[in-house]
Amino acid sequence: MTRKRRRLYWLLACGLGVGSAAALALSAFRDNLVFFVLPSDLAAQHPGPDRTLRLGGLVAEGSVMRGSEDGHPLARFRITDGRDAVPVTFSGILPDLFREGQGVVALGTLGRDGVFHAAEVLAKHDETYMPKDVAEALKQKGLWNPKAGPPPPASTWNTLAPAKAGAATKAGG
Amino acid sequence: MTHLPYIVAAYALAVLVPAAYGLAAMRRLRLARSRLAALDPRPARREARR
Amino acid sequence: MTAESSASPGGFEMAPGAAMFRSVDALSSLAAPVPPKAPGRGLHRFANPGRFLRLAGALQPWLTAGGLILTAAGLVWGLVFAPADWQQGDAVRIMYVHVPAAWLASAGYLALAVCSVLSLVWRHPLADLAAAEIGPVGAAFTGICLATGSLWGKPMWGAWWVWDARLTSVLVLFFLYLGHIALIRAFDDPTRGYRAGAILALVGVVNLPIIKFSVDWWNTLHQPATISLTGAPSMYLGMLWPLALTALGYTLVFAALVTARTRAAVMERRIRALLMAAAAREDGAVQVAA
Numbered sequence: 310m311t312r313k314r315r316r317l318y319w320l321l322a323c324g325l326g327v328g329s330a331a332a333l334a335l336s337a338f339r340d341n342l343v344f345f346v347l348p349s350d351l352a353a354q355h356p357g358p359d360r361t362l363r364l365g366g367l368v369a370e371g372s373v374m375r376g377s378e379d380g381h382p383l384a385r386f387r388i389t390d391g392r393d394a395v396p397v398t399f400s401g402i403l404p405d406l407f408r409e410g411q412g413v414v415a416l417g418t419l420g421r422d423g424v425f426h427a428a429e430v431l432a433k434h435d436e437t438y439m440p441k442d443v444a445e446a447l448k449q450k451g452l453w454n455p456k457a458g459p460p461p462p463a464s465t466w467n468t469l470a471p472a473k474a475g476a477a478t479k480a481g482g
Numbered sequence: 483m484t485h486l487p488y489i490v491a492a493y494a495l496a497v498l499v500p501a502a503y504g505l506a507a508m509r510r511l512r513l514a515r516s517r518l519a520a521l522d523p524r525p526a527r528r529e530a531r532r
Numbered sequence: 533m534t535a536e537s538s539a540s541p542g543g544f545e546m547a548p549g550a551a552m553f554r555s556v557d558a559l560s561s562l563a564a565p566v567p568p569k570a571p572g573r574g575l576h577r578f579a580n581p582g583r584f585l586r587l588a589g590a591l592q593p594w595l596t597a598g599g600l601i602l603t604a605a606g607l608v609w610g611l612v613f614a615p616a617d618w619q620q621g622d623a624v625r626i627m628y629v630h631v632p633a634a635w636l637a638s639a640g641y642l643a644l645a646v647c648s649v650l651s652l653v654w655r656h657p658l659a660d661l662a663a664a665e666i667g668p669v670g671a672a673f674t675g676i677c678l679a680t681g682s683l684w685g686k687p688m689w690g691a692w693w694v695w696d697a698r699l700t701s702v703l704v705l706f707f708l709y710l711g712h713i714a715l716i717r718a719f720d721d722p723t724r725g726y727r728a729g730a731i732l733a734l735v736g737v738v739n740l741p742i743i744k745f746s747v748d749w750w751n752t753l754h755q756p757a758t759i760s761l762t763g764a765p766s767m768y769l770g771m772l773w774p775l776a777l778t779a780l781g782y783t784l785v786f787a788a789l790v791t792a793r794t795r796a797a798v799m800e801r802r803i804r805a806l807l808m809a810a811a812a813r814e815d816g817a818v819q820v821a822a
Contacts, residue, residue, distance in 0.1 A: 344752050404690035439618055439768045
């Protein structure tokens with residue numbers, strides 16, 4: 310019995326050690342673990358024109374202009390985090406989910422003129438999942454504008470009965 | 483259906499990999515059982531003693 | 533008696549006090565410092581291989597059938613009947629395989645860790661075998677999670693893979709599984725393999741909270757959790773039910789696979805022990821004759 314107990318305490322002590330070591334390491338590398346920086350981070354400190362970085366945020370409402378340059382599609386838009394916004398240019402094919410109000414992550418460099426030249430744009434969808442008719446219903450009732458931000462709290466809509474869904478019977482409950 | 487190739491590939495993986503594991507486990511279980519039965523006649527002996 | 537023995541796999545069964553097998557089994561793990569305890573006490577009740585085989589054999593058909601039925605129902609529901617997402621379209625259907633696989637990858641590792649504690653602290657012989665069998669199954673589910681995530685990420689995000697904290701920590705989980713699989717089989721003396729594997733598995737547990745909270749602690753491309761313990765799931769209920777079905781079905785499939793493999797491992801260990809005992813008897817006979 311005592312041997313088992315001793316082994317257990319040993320194990321707990323080792324676990325504590327490994328856990329705190331991991332916590333220390335993670336907090337030490339905190340800045341390197343972020344996948345992207347926000348527009349307000351760039352506003353606070355210009356990273357330099359040669360540094361390649363990822364810029365993340367929402368595509369600002371009404372900022373998207375699609376055109377072409379030398380036969381290549383060229384898109385201009387602004388990425389915002391609500392406090393600051395950074396103008397972005399991107400020459401290439403935007404992902405399907407790209408739209409105003411969508412979260413995106415752009416890889417590129419920030420020029421001296423403050424324009425971010427993206428070499429790659431990824432769409433970052435959120436964690437809400439809803440059928441088209443529910444989204445339409447929310448929009449029609451004026452409860453949600455997808456261009457402006459995330460949908461209202463899930464409890465207000467996740468039992469909403471659309472035209473014909475399997476869970477329609479649950480809506481009453 | 484949009485993005486059909488991606489969906490089909492994902493579902494195929496999600497079904498075929500566990501299925502392959504299941505078949506392998508079944509074969510392994512059957513082999514072990516038959517080898518053990520050949521090696522270990524003890525249950526039969528004990529049965530005979532009663 | 534006849535009913536019981538015919539129900540046991542392979543038509544053999546082990547009485548709780550079968551001392552002969554016990555001594556033979558000890559040959560296969562000479563380095564085990566703790567002698568087998570009397571049966572019927574606490575955790576070690578299930579250390580009796582005969583009892584484990586009977587119990588697991590009885591459980592197996594339920595796990596297998598339940599897993600197959602629930603998974604099939606959930607997958608068909610998710611693939612055909614669940615509504616498409618308003619912005620992701622039908623690609624959201626990949627969620628019904630990706631998310632359960634991801635949950636099982638973590639839950640399987642937790643099971644591996646529990647077995648490792650049982651192995652290190654209580655020297656439980658079945659925990660050793662179970663840990664060795666959980667590894668490959670967990671690695672497979674982690675692989676499914678990574679591959680389906682990739683197949684989901686390409687059409688939605690626009691990239692097969694990104695090095696964000698969530699994806700990277702799950703990749704680390706995959707490598708932890710692979711390392712455990714290799715390490716636990718790397719020694720001639722299986723007991724040393726079990727110890728080394730258990731230590732690796734327990735050190736790797738630190739990765740589980742990192743996986744879970746990576747999407748909250750750091751900004752990642754991967755979206756945060758949809759389903760939380762505290763709030764309503766931000767998912768339409770017609771999408772939540774098939775997800776719940778596949779998750780439950782996958783859990784049972786995982787359990788069925790591990791049970792089947794562990795049963796086979798118990799029998800294989802007994803085969804090895806019997807063969808060694810037979811070889812030892814032959815040696816002894818030769819020496820007596822000489």
